[in-house]
Amino acid sequence: MQVAGRTFLVTGGGSGLGAATARLLADSGANVVVADLGRREEIGLYVETDVRDEAGVQRAVDAAVREHGALHGAVNCAGIGGASLVVGKDGTPHPLDAFRNVIDVNLVGTFNVIRLAAAAMAANDPGEDGERGVIVNTASNAAFDGQVGQAAYSASKGGIVSLTLPVARELGRHGIRVMTIAPGPQDTPMLAMLREDIRESLEAQVPFPHRLGRPEEFAALVKHIVENRYLNGEVIRLDGALRMGPR
Numbered sequence: 001m002q003v004a005g006r007t008f009l010v011t012g013g014g015s016g017l018g019a020a021t022a023r024l025l026a027d028s029g030a031n032v033v034v035a036d037l038g039r040r041e042e043i044g045l046y047v048e049t050d051v052r053d054e055a056g057v058q059r060a061v062d063a064a065v066r067e068h069g070a071l072h073g074a075v076n077c078a079g080i081g082g083a084s085l086v087v088g089k090d091g092t093p094h095p096l097d098a099f100r101n102v103i104d105v106n107l108v109g110t111f112n113v114i115r116l117a118a119a120a121m122a123a124n125d126p127g128e129d130g131e132r133g134v135i136v137n138t139a140s141n142a143a144f145d146g147q148v149g150q151a152a153y154s155a156s157k158g159g160i161v162s163l164t165l166p167v168a169r170e171l172g173r174h175g176i177r178v179m180t181i182a183p184g185p186q187d188t189p190m191l192a193m194l195r196e197d198i199r200e201s202l203e204a205q206v207p208f209p210h211r212l213g214r215p216e217e218f219a220a221l222v223k224h225i226v227e228n229r230y231l232n233g234e235v236i237r238l239d240g241a242l243r244m245g246p247r
Contacts, residue, residue, distance in 0.1 A: 184239025
């Protein structure tokens with residue numbers, strides 16, 4: 001799919017990976033609708049949206065269609081972190097509400113966007129190869145190499161990995177592709193809160209290059225996925241060959 005002239009919904013587009021993606025798509029000539037709970041960058045049309053909310057996501061999808069005539073792509077970057085031991089050092093079990101919240105935002109929120117965006121894309125006129133749309137999700141290397149304390153986060157991202165293929169197989173009949181990127185630690189506001197020694201430790205563990213990922217690298221991969229119609233139903237790790245240890 002050509003990027004120029006097409007319309008993309010980017011969740012979590014107010015900062016980090018989402019903002020970098022929205023910026024690159026806009027710079028490449030796309031119409032961009034940013035769905036987030038706090039706008040920090042002036043990119044495209046902004047719709048305040050909680051991805052867990054059906055009505056809110058539908059408003060963002062409808063805004064894309066109303067303003068630009070159609071929705072051609074969705075990039076799911078909205079997500080939260082969180083760490084907690086299953087059994088804390090004081091013997092306290094993992095708070096169940098905290099587990100549910102991470103699953104709701106990262107996994108249920110991603111699926112909510114997929115289903116509503118796909119319904120809009122299915123109504124598009126088919127392009128080359130019959131393509132009507134493309135969806136790119138964000139998982140994490142924690143889906144494969146979850147560390148101690150990441151039970152909720154890893155489960156949420158693992159769910160995104162697992163739904164990629166069955167959803168791609170189903171939506172293929174509508175000419176909609178589904179891909180997922182699983183980034184390693186990225187130089188985003190989420191990791192900016194880490195102590196410097198922890199950050200340096202993460203960077204040292206990356207085989208090459210020895211640094212955190214950059215949001216513009218994630219955005220470039222999104223753009224390539226959009227443009228390469230034969231990429232479908234797959235998860236791409238973007239982590240410099242990093243394989244995380246247990247801690």
